Amino acid sequence: MRADLLTDAVDGLDEALAAVDGFDDALVDGLLRPQPRQAAGLTGLADALAASPLAARVAEAAEKTAAGVAGEDHFTALAGARTALLGSVHDALSARVAEVVGRPVAPEREAVPGGGGDDALGVNLLGAARGWLCDLARVGWRGMDHETVAGAAPVVSAMLSDPALRRLATLLDGFAAELAASCPGATLERVPVRRWADLWTRGMLLTLPGAARLTPVTEVSGRLLPLGVDVQEHATAVQAQVHAVFEPADGTASRLVRASVSAPKPDTVVGAGLWQVLRPRMSLLGALGEGRAMELDAMPVTAEGDLLWDDARARAGESADAFVTARVALPAASGCVTAPLDRHPARIAVPVLLEGYGVQEDEDGLAFLVAGERLAVDADRVPAAGPLTPEAVAGSAACLGLLRWDAGEFRLQPLAVERTVRKKPVAVHAGAWAGGTADKAGARAEKAATDAVTVLRERAGKLLRK
Amino acid sequence: MVPPARARKLAKVPFVELADGRLQGVVSSGSDIGRVYVSSVEAGTYAFSCSTNNNRPCGGARGTFCNHIRALIGEAVLQYGAGRVARYLKAEVAEGGEPDAQAITSVMTAALPSPGDRSAAAQVFSRFLRHLSYLELEPVTAPLPEMHWFPTTRAVA
Known part of the structure; x- marks a missing residue:
């Protein structure tokens, strides 16, 4: 094991995380009426994706969101952008881990599109979950109260009985319980900014039909x-x-x-x-x-x-x-x-x-x-x-x-x-x-x-x- | 991260939760093994309610908190920690005071709360059944990658 590599800097890591943090900070006060500082965070996220295939969609989403007129699709695009950025961080860190442990790298296994999996599965429930997550994004962690958080309960109850929706249901159940324990957001001493943005982003992506498919x-x-x-x-x-x-x-x-x-x-x-x-x-x-x-x-x-x-x-x-x-x-x-x-x-x-x-x-x-x-x-x-x-x-x-x-x-x-x-x-x-x-x-x-x-x-x- | 509930004996208070704007739960009768009480205290107003599974009002909960409600507060503090219970009920213990079940109860009784609406009992019961239904859900062996955000810790509430 090459332990010396564990503490070596990873190129581009700080820049990628800074772009993520800009977006995460914007979620703290909510995206209903974004302030200039929040708009800058959204633009920063879009800029980080400027050379990627997501560029146009994310730039549009950042603009609409900064103007306070974002729809669900815009929030989804921002969640996608954040996921892509952290995906690149994951890849850089994984490459480092591979060097550290020095084991054979995973062979490319053939990427056959997953068969089966019903995309229509629980599509209404997925929509309801997305609606709740978008409401959360609008009020922000500082603006949430028990009423906002309680909106997750009926969605989670309905999802839990279907093992195929277990992934999203389990995430939302844990996330909502954690938010409830921290309510009201206005008096919260410290907001776990990146953690909640992570959970929110995971939730948003899993509401897309097919995202949780194996x-x-x-x-x-x-x-x-x-x-x-x-x-x-x-x-x-x-x-x-x-x-x-x-x-x-x-x-x-x-x-x-x-x-x-x-x-x-x-x-x-x-x-x-x-x-x-x-x-x-x-x-x-x-x-x-x-x-x-x-x-x-x-x-x-x-x-x-x-x-x-x-x-x-x-x-x-x-x-x-x-x-x-x-x-x-x-x-x-x-x-x-x-x-x-x-x-x-x-x-x-x-x-x-x-x-x-x-x-x-x-x-x-x-x-x-x-x-x-x-x-x-x-x-x-x-x-x-x-x-x-x-x-x-x-x-x-x-x-x-x-x-x-x-x-x-x-x-x-x-x-x-x-x-x-x-x-x-x-x-x-x-x-x-x-x-x-x-x-x-x-x-x-x-x-x-x-x-x-x-x-x-x-x-x-x-x-x-x- | 919210630390998991502290392991507590469930015989006296099998169910307690902070939900629907209330501290609510199910309390076993001290005298009759076949009887349970559904008890609740509303956040902010401290309006309280306690009745049996047959919807009879608890004799002890006329003027002030009965022993069932006191037991409920005690177990809630065990399960969630005193700070969280006090915050939820808006029963902040005075500056410098260490929040514990006793202190939280005193803050609320000192406000001379009145008996609340007993219709809450049915809701509490259905919440208890929802809670229990978690025992009936099948385990799955497809991975849940999101659980990586919820590592186990040795901490308790």
């Missing part, structure tokens, strides 16, 4: 060697994403893949409850907890390297130590490509193995010193229902993690660590409890989560009785 899917057979699990959650949704090395049975080159499982959940289901919600749908979580490989038979996979998990196409394999996989199989595995619309720096999550680093703990948090370079460690980005603690990370000798980019720098999200206990390496995995656990604290967390769901259902029954 890239072409093929079927693969072979051995899956899990590296670790990344857990993401907001109040009413959870996703676990297992990163793994896939070795095709036909002997072709191995590649990195992900297997995801997600579900909506009540906000009181937390901790071990997250595993309980997801476990029944993906046997891989059990294999991960036990440290096993899995044998896949005709498992669907997208061009991006996302397995569309089906328990019927997987069976438990022999035991497989994630650190052995990381040392032996990971260096030869090619990376993933990202679908054009999904390119964004927040999406970068590249498995890496670090060894022989120093540990630094100060007011800036935990960091590893890798070949003299400081690499910040997000030790909190680890599921609470698991044995991997920030202390274990700080005391580690080897760390398997995801290389990410956030707040202007590369950072490491630990997936597992090895500590040396009595001269022997002992591994601690973030996902150790994914399939259940015999650990005392873990079992207690499991019981608390089961009790919570039981109480919810039982009390609801009492209300229904009448």
Whole structure:
């Protein structure tokens, strides 16, 4: 790993982000009656796209928006422009990551237009979602109140029941809850400007029919060697994403893949409850907890390297130590490509193995010193229902993690660590409890989560009785 | 980022939320295992309401907050943090005062709120069912890339 490249400047990065920031700042006070400063931000975004195929549409959208007469199409064009700019940032950072890890680059997989996928799907709901997002853009983060935010609820409720609309529904549900928690915007101390603009932009694009359609899917057979699990959650949704090395049975080159499982959940289901919600749908979580490989038979996979998990196409394999996989199989595995619309720096999550680093703990948090370079460690980005603690990370000798980019720098999200206990390496995995656990604290967390769901259902029954 | 709810025992107050301009929720009866109360406090006016699942008014909620409403405030503070509850209810604790359930309750009772409209109960109940319906939705294995914006954290409200 060439850690020295992690802190080297990336050409054009600051300029691209400045153009993004100009637009993001304009959203703070809303686009109903833009002030000159906001108009400048909009023009800056358009100027940054001047040499792209989007130039004319974005310039028109910026002009209309600056004049306070923007329609939904104009907002959509601006969202597209912002996505394109951050897509270029993603590409530059991904190229840097590829140099840092020095693994084979992802081969171009044939870009056959995605078949299936009904563009007419939920078209009214998508329109309603877009309407809500446009209302938000007009009032701005400073102008939003509970009433503005509540407009999302009926749209989200209607969308959630359709698994095909889950992506947008889950995004809007989490976004709206976060906005509601920050209302009224007028008295907000600090606005998460780029974050909310990111979420708004993602939402806008996903309301376009076909935007959430999966890239072409093929079927693969072979051995899956899990590296670790990344857990993401907001109040009413959870996703676990297992990163793994896939070795095709036909002997072709191995590649990195992900297997995801997600579900909506009540906000009181937390901790071990997250595993309980997801476990029944993906046997891989059990294999991960036990440290096993899995044998896949005709498992669907997208061009991006996302397995569309089906328990019927997987069976438990022999035991497989994630650190052995990381040392032996990971260096030869090619990376993933990202679908054009999904390119964004927040999406970068590249498995890496670090060894022989120093540990630094100060007011800036935990960091590893890798070949003299400081690499910040997000030790909190680890599921609470698991044995991997920030202390274990700080005391580690080897760390398997995801290389990410956030707040202007590369950072490491630990997936597992090895500590040396009595001269022997002992591994601690973030996902150790994914399939259940015999650990005392873990079992207690499991019981608390089961009790919570039981109480919810039982009390609801009492209300229904009448 | 909003930190996830703190894990709390749900037996006493299975459901609490800040929505529809109210702090509202479902509170189990302390004496009768088969009974639940639907309780709410309106933001700003602190108009309160508490009735059973059979739509009978709670005996304790005539002149001021009953114990169910007090329990509701306590669990809301556990789940969302005192600052957010106080802000939502517009029950800001006086300068220098540490907001906690006790302080928030005192601010509201000191304003001598009156009993509110009991029609809220039906809405609260339907919100509770909506909340529960999240348990019935099928997990999916198609990736949700947007969840990358919502990393898990060890923080709690």
